[in-house]
Amino acid sequence: MVGLARLREALSVAEGDPELVRSQVQAFSRQIPLLYFILLVNTMAVAVTHLRSAPAWLSIYVPATLCALCIVRCVRWWRIRHRVLTHDKAVPELRKVIWLAGILGVAFSAWSLLLFPYGTDFEQAQVAFYMATTLAGCVFCLMHLRAAALLLLSIVILSFSIFLVFTGYPVFIAMAVDMTLVGIALAVIIQLYCRTFADVVHAQRELQASQQNTQRLSDENFRLASIDSLTDLPNRRSFFASLRAMSEQALAAGTGFNVGLIDLDGFKQVNDLYGHASGDLVLQEVGLRLLALADPGLFFARLGGDEFGVLVQHKRSNEMLVEVGQRICETLSQPYRVGGNIARLSGTIGWAAFPEAGTTVAQVFEHADAALYFGKESRRGSPVIFSTEHETRIRRSSLLTQELRDADLEAELFLELQPIYDLLTHRTIGLEALGRWHNARLGTVKPEEFIRIAERTELILRVTEVLLRKALDEAARWPCDLFLSFNLSAIDISTSARARRLIDIVSASGVPPHRVAFEITETAVTRDFEQARSSLTMIKQAGCRVSLDDFGTGYSSLSYVHRLPFDTIKIDRSFVTDVDSNSASKKIVKSVLDLCGNLGLECVVEGLETALQAETVKRLGARAVQGYLFSPPMRAGAVAAYLQAASEQALAMAAQG
Known part of the structure; x- marks a missing residue:
């Protein structure tokens, strides 16, 4: 058989x-x-x-x-x-x-x-x-x-x-x-x-079979190396590889293309409010929306965090580019469902054209980033095309950066101080220190210019240290009932070691910690909420006070008030401009004053310029105020004379009362 x-x-x-x-x-x-x-x-x-x-x-x-x-x-x-x-x-x-x-x-x-x-x-x-x-x-x-x-x-x-x-x-x-x-x-x-x-x-x-498996494994490894695992979009490596290839082809053929950078507005608040898992869900949804917009001439990629890139293969006119950008921004601004909550974000996009905006990958990317930065500052949720204005700003920024690096900060930085006034007692209760920079080559540089550059380059740590020492030296000469208010950057509280450095400077100055109030903006807090809370708690435990500056200008101010160790909330000047004539502004100011009262917090109303505004906020319950009505920022040498005149005025008003 x-x-x-x-x-x-x-x-x-x-x-x-x-x-x-x-x-x-x-x-x-x-x-x-x-x-x-x-x-x-x-x-x-x-x-x-x-x-x-x-x-x-x-x-x-x-x-x-x-x-x-x-x-x-x-x-x-x-x-x-x-x-x-x-x-x-x-x-x-x-x-x-x-x-x-x-x-x-x-x-x-x-x-x-x-x-x-x-x-x-x-x-x-x-x-x-x-x-x-x-x-x-x-x-x-x-x-x-x-x-x-x-x-x-x-x-x-x-x-x-x-x-x-x-x-x-x-x-x-x-x-x-x-x-x-x-x-x-x-x-x-x-x-x-x-x-x-x-x-x-x-x-x-x-x-x-082995070769096929090896090839499949190689292909899979290449895919994993080129694809962002969270969003399934091409990653940063793939984006720059495509960007380099397109630039070489464009230079050889004498053609061009467009580069766009997209940043999500408000994404940090999603992470802080709902957690990083919810943030990942939002990013996945963003990836799906961008993939739905993609076509053979439109290439999207995730560059990292909440930043995305887009390449337009064939160069388009500014009108068409704005149209594409608006379509992207409108898609990203649709509500996101996060668990049982609805998150609302927007996307800002900066465009740059190759080779007009730059003949190298680095240049065109940098100029797209400059357009994005301009959009984040003034036109959030909209497309911005790189222009000569941005070019001028880049050159100005480069010049400021170089001068700030080379500056003798001890000699060039100085202070201006603006009083904080008590409407009930008619007395000055404190002064806010405002940093100023005068450079031999540039002259006096606007604070918003050099502070922004200092934060970007982390020179802010040195700037803060110099200005804080100068401010504490001045505060040591003031009457003991006046406090010093000093502004901090997000970089200043980005680590516990940096927060400890601030405390050590205060301790070495001889000024009692309770006379020092550190102001921090909501934007600075939201960069890394947990670290910010840790640093501010450390500052509060050292005896200093903590203030939330520019309240109402952020995304979710109320969500932070009870989670951070604030002593004071400062109402932003944008709500005070028409407080004497706009009922909505009155209601907002009244609501914040009531909130502070309920939480046991002090409140300072900023930006008062007229007596009518002062009378209005006083009726609403405000007591501590600040603005040009009482005094513009003054040089440190003028503080003594101001305090003397203010004291005499207060006595006179008390006698009249």
């Missing part, structure tokens, strides 16, 4: 191995011309030598028919030699070859045996030689098809050996034995070769 199973396997097609079947067909197809060449040449040679000794039907018609069949098969092969067979078609084709090998084996063997008795001993020997050489040649041509080769070998060897044995001649019997032994050897060779061939095919298949 085992032997029959092996024999059946040896004489069948390996249907379950598509790779092997395909390889067998390909290998055999290359041998077909040689196979039929051997049959044609050998058959015609034998037929010609037997023309005189054998009947015409044996020497002409039968071999001619067999040769014609071979030629027909060759012509068919030539026509279909380039076709690629599927597995379903290759298996029947192999079965057809096996049957054809058997039929041709029987046909040529029968013809040879019928021809053998005719002619001389030499002609008989030629027939035997013909069978041996033709068999060997055909078997080797069929070597890749084990079933066909073994079938042909069996038919020829068995038929010819039996015929030779029955002749009774010792020489022919010896030839039969020899052919049988050679046939067995050939069968073994065929078996070994086919096994080796199959092993090679399997090894190639495994190698290809």
Whole structure:
């Protein structure tokens, strides 16, 4: 049973191995011309030598028919030699070859045996030689098809050996034995070769599979290295690779393209209010919205945090660029569902054109960033295109940065102080220190200019230290009932070590900590809320006071009031400008005053410029105020005279009262 199973396997097609079947067909197809060449040449040679000794039907018609069949098969092969067979078609084709090998084996063997008795001993020997050489040649041509080769070998060897044995001649019997032994050897060779061939095919298949797996792994690694895992957008690396490629193509072709930088407005508040997991959900939604906007000419990427990039492949007019930018901004401004809450954000985008705004990747990116920065300052939620105005600002910023780095801050920084006034007692209760910078080359630089640059370069740490020491030196000369209010940057409270530095400066000054109030804006708090809370708590525990400046100008002021250790809230001047005539402004100021009263916090109203404004906020419940109505910021040397005059005025008003 085992032997029959092996024999059946040896004489069948390996249907379950598509790779092997395909390889067998390909290998055999290359041998077909040689196979039929051997049959044609050998058959015609034998037929010609037997023309005189054998009947015409044996020497002409039968071999001619067999040769014609071979030629027909060759012509068919030539026509279909380039076709690629599927597995379903290759298996029947192999079965057809096996049957054809058997039929041709029987046909040529029968013809040879019928021809053998005719002619001389030499002609008989030629027939035997013909069978041996033709068999060997055909078997080797069929070597890749084990079933066909073994079938042909069996038919020829068995038929010819039996015929030779029955002749009774010792020489022919010896030839039969020899052919049988050679046939067995050939069968073994065929078996070994086919096994080796199959092993090679399997090894190639495994190698290809391994290479495919390696390629897939390489492709996946490349994808992971180029795609942001959170948003599925291309990442910063992919963005800059595309940017470099586009710049090279544009320079070579003399064309251009546009670069955009997008920043989410209000994203930090989402993280602080709802947690970083909710922030990630928002970023994922942003990624989906940007992918929905993408087209073959519009490439989006996440550059990091809440910053995204966009490349417009073909340069567009400013009008079209604004239109694209507005579409992006409108898409990003749609509400975001975060758990059971609704978050509202906006996106600001800065555009720069290549090569007009810059002929290098660094330049065009920097100019897009400059346009974005301008938009964040004055046109949030809108597209901004880089212009000469931004170019001027960049140059001015570079000049200021260099001068600030090289400045003698001790000599060039100075203070102006603005009083904080009590409406009930008509007395000055404190002064806010305002930093100023006068440079020999630039003259007096606006505070908003140099403070912004100092924060960007972290020179603010040195600026704060110099100004705080100067302010404390001045406060030490004031009456003990006056406090000093001093503004801090987000950088100043960005680490516990930096907060500790502020406390050490106060301690070394000799001014009691309770006379020092540090002001911090909501924007500064929201950069890193947890660290801000830790730093401000440390400052409060050291005995200093903490004030929230510019209240109402941020995104979610009320959400921070009860979570941070504030002593005072300062109402921004924007609510005071029309407080005497605008009922909405009155309600807002009244609400904040009531909030402070309920929370046990002090409140300072900033920006008072008229007596009517002062009278209005006083009726609303305000007490501590600040503004040009009482005094503009003054140089430190003028404070003593101001305090003397203010004290005399307060006494006079008290006497009148």
